[in-house]
Amino acid sequence: MSGVFFDAVLCALILAAALAAVAGRGLFRAVVFFILYGVLVATAWLRLDAIDVALAEAAIGAGLTGVLLLGAVARLARTGARAHDPPLAVVLTAGLAATGMTAVLGWSFLELPPPQGLQEAVAASLPDSGVENPVTAVLLNFRAWDTLLESIVLLAALIGVWSLTRDEAWGAPAGIPQHVRPGGVLSTFGRVLPPIGVLIGVYLVWAGASRAGGAFQGGTVLAAVILLAAMAGVLRPPRVTARRWRMALVAGPVVFLLAGLAGLGAGAFLTIPPVHAKPLILTIEAALTLSIAVTLALAVLGPPEDAAAAPSPDAKGEER
Amino acid sequence: MIDSATLYGLTGAVLVGLGLFGFISRRDLLRRVLAFNVIGSGTFLIFGAAGARGTEGADPVPQALIITGIVVALAATALAVGLVIAHARATGRGTLPEDDP
Numbered sequence: 001m002s003g004v005f006f007d008a009v010l011c012a013l014i015l016a017a018a019l020a021a022v023a024g025r026g027l028f029r030a031v032v033f034f035i036l037y038g039v040l041v042a043t044a045w046l047r048l049d050a051i052d053v054a055l056a057e058a059a060i061g062a063g064l065t066g067v068l069l070l071g072a073v074a075r076l077a078r079t080g081a082r083a084h085d086p087p088l089a090v091v092l093t094a095g096l097a098a099t100g101m102t103a104v105l106g107w108s109f110l111e112l113p114p115p116q117g118l119q120e121a122v123a124a125s126l127p128d129s130g131v132e133n134p135v136t137a138v139l140l141n142f143r144a145w146d147t148l149l150e151s152i153v154l155l156a157a158l159i160g161v162w163s164l165t166r167d168e169a170w171g172a173p174a175g176i177p178q179h180v181r182p183g184g185v186l187s188t189f190g191r192v193l194p195p196i197g198v199l200i201g202v203y204l205v206w207a208g209a210s211r212a213g214g215a216f217q218g219g220t221v222l223a224a225v226i227l228l229a230a231m232a233g234v235l236r237p238p239r240v241t242a243r244r245w246r247m248a249l250v251a252g253p254v255v256f257l258l259a260g261l262a263g264l265g266a267g268a269f270l271t272i273p274p275v276h277a278k279p280l281i282l283t284i285e286a287a288l289t290l291s292i293a294v295t296l297a298l299a300v301l302g303p304p305e306d307a308a309a310a311p312s313p314d315a316k317g318e319e320r
Numbered sequence: 321m322i323d324s325a326t327l328y329g330l331t332g333a334v335l336v337g338l339g340l341f342g343f344i345s346r347r348d349l350l351r352r353v354l355a356f357n358v359i360g361s362g363t364f365l366i367f368g369a370a371g372a373r374g375t376e377g378a379d380p381v382p383q384a385l386i387i388t389g390i391v392v393a394l395a396a397t398a399l400a401v402g403l404v405i406a407h408a409r410a411t412g413r414g415t416l417p418e419d420d421p
Contacts, residue, residue, distance in 0.1 A: 007324045011331040018335055022342030022355050034354055041361055044328055049378040050368055056387045060394050061361065068394075072350055072401045079408045086345050086419075094344035102337030105366060109329040112370055117379040134380035135387070143384060150388045157395035161402045216387050292391070299398035302405070 007047055014040045027076070031069040038062030051212035052135040055204065059220035067227060068300045075176070130277025132210040139214060140281045144270045148260065151253045151288060154295045158249070162240055165303040172310040173237040175301035180233040190232015197225035205289050209278070215285040219292030226297035240304055245294060252291030256284050329369035335362025347419040349404040353397060360393045 017037035021030050038061035045054035086094075122134045122142070129137035139147050180187045201221035208214030229235035238245040259280055263271035272280055304310070335358055342355030364386045371379035408414050 004322065004324055004327070007327050011327055014331055015334055015338070018338050018358050022338050022346070022351070022358055027348065027350060030351060030354060034357070037358070037361075041365070044331075044365065045368065047324060048328060048368055048372040050372065050383045050386070053364075053368060053383050053386050053390070056390045057361075060390050061357075064394055065357065065397055068398055068401055069350070069354065072405060075405050076350060076408055076414050079412055079414070084347065086347055091345050094341045097344060098337040098341035101340050102333045105333035105336055106330050109333060109366060109370065110326070112373075115370070115374040115379070117371060117374050117376060118381045119374070119376045119379055122380050135383045138380050138384035139387065143381070146385065146388050150392055153392055154395045157399045160399045164402045164406045214387075216391055220391075296391075296394065296398075299395060302398070302402055 010040065010044055010047065014044060027073050028070075031066070031073055034069065035062050035066035038065065052133070052208075052214060052217065055212060055217040056220065059217055059224065063224055064220060064227070064296060064300055067224075071176075071300075071302070128274040128277065130272065130274065130279075130281045131208075133208055133212065133214070135212075136208050136214045136281075136285075139216075140284060141272050141277065144256075144260070144272070147288075148253065148256045148270070151256060151291060154292065154299075155249060155253065158295050158299050161299050162303055165240070166305075166307065168307040169304045169310050171239060171241050172304035172306045172308075173239050174298050174304050175230070175237050177306045177309070178231055178233055178237070180231070186232050187234075190228055190234045194225045194229050194234070197221055197228070201225065201289075201293070205285055208285070209282065215288040216292060219289040220296060222289065222293035223296035223300070226293060227300055230297070230301065237301055238298070240298075245298075248290050248294040249298075250291065252284075252288035255287035259284055323373075325369045325373040328372075329366050332362045332365030332367075332369060335359070335365060338362075347415045349407065349414055349416065350401070353400045353404065356400070357393060357397060360389070364389055 014037065017033050017040055020033035021037055024030055024033060038057060041061060042054045042058035045051070045057055119134075122138060125142065126132070126134060126137055129141045131137050131140070180190070201218045203218075204213035204221060205215055205218035206213075208218065226235065230237045259272070260270040263269055263273075266273045339355045339357070339359030339362055343352050343359065346352055346355060367382050368378070368386055371382035404414065411417075
């Protein structure tokens with residue numbers, strides 16, 4: 001009973017935070033409410049017994065997306081771009097459409113047939129998967145296709161972000177130049193938190209085989225470490241042309257693809273034979289974690305913008 | 321008595337509506353990116369709650385798909401934010417031309 005009460009309060013808070021993020025005044029305030037929204041939704045996942053999702057939501061929805069959006073607000077403020085309120089007719093139409101959509105979705109949810117979950121099917125095959133965490137087993141073994149393609153989607157998104165670079169800034173470190181006050185909060189935390197973050201990130205990947213956690217959660221925490229170190233001026237953001245960083249970007253998909261091709265010998269692409277499952281999955285996860293961390297960090301840092309730090313035109317395309 | 325999974329599923333439905341409302345009615349592009357993310361996480365919540373209705377605990381397959389979705393949503397958001405900033409840099413505006421008064 002008290003559990004349902006807690007859920008009802010949490011749902012109300014989630015909706016209030018979402019409303020403030022979507023319809024409240026001021027972009028900065030909207031983003032702050034959106035970050036709060038991410039934390040609340042992560043709590044909701046905990047309540048739904050989906051701890052792996054909660055970890056991903058907390059690290060990504062509340063963490064990285066927050067950094068990304070706050071950075072965007074700061075950059076947009078510099079352009080002085082302002083939006084006017086929409087006309088009443090638009091608000092009313094949008095409200096009508098939204099109400100209709102909610103009604104259809106809510107009604108569909110209530111009318112869903114009783115769940116015939118895949119828990120039993122997953123549990124039955126779990127011993128062959130090489131890991132004990134069913135979510136990790138689904139991600140890296142049973143539905144490896146999804147995860148392989150996802151890692152490639154991440155790369156495609158980063159290529160999209162980089163393609164927005166102005167010609168004169170190509171080859172410069174990713175993102176805007178970072179300025180940090182020496183001895184300030186950011187520069188202190190930028191030195192204290194990264195070692196702890198690395199520990200947590202690596203632990204999440206390792207623990208993901210048997211408990212909650214995995215390559216995505218761990219990779220996201222590591223991405224946050226890279227971002228923090230970059231923003232605090234401890235780590236110089238990598239140049240978009242740096243070959244070593246590019247190798248880190250493709251390591252995950254490449255290892256995954258090779259493992260998939262090796263599976264051809266065992267029957268079909270991406271077949272993971274049970275005898276080699278554990279080491280194979282851990283290898284894929286390690287490479288995937290590295291790639292996820294670097295890809296997400298670079299995507300959040302954004303395209304290079306500091307034309308002054310770019311190499312001279314005749315040196316462009318050369319590797320460092 | 322309403323159970324928790326139903327509560328979260330219906331919350332997800334309202335979130336999709338809220339996000340859709342913002343996506344249509346707000347003019348600043350960054351706000352639309354934000355609203356789009358609310359639509360996405362509402363969808364995830366419906367999906368996850370539907371998988372958590374049984375007595376056997378949360379279904380791992382939707383969980384894995386949702387984790388994939390959350391990561392892809394971040395990648396798409398990074399690209400969208402990059403486009404918004406590039407648009408603002410080129411035009412000095414944070415809105416689309418047809419939305420300007």
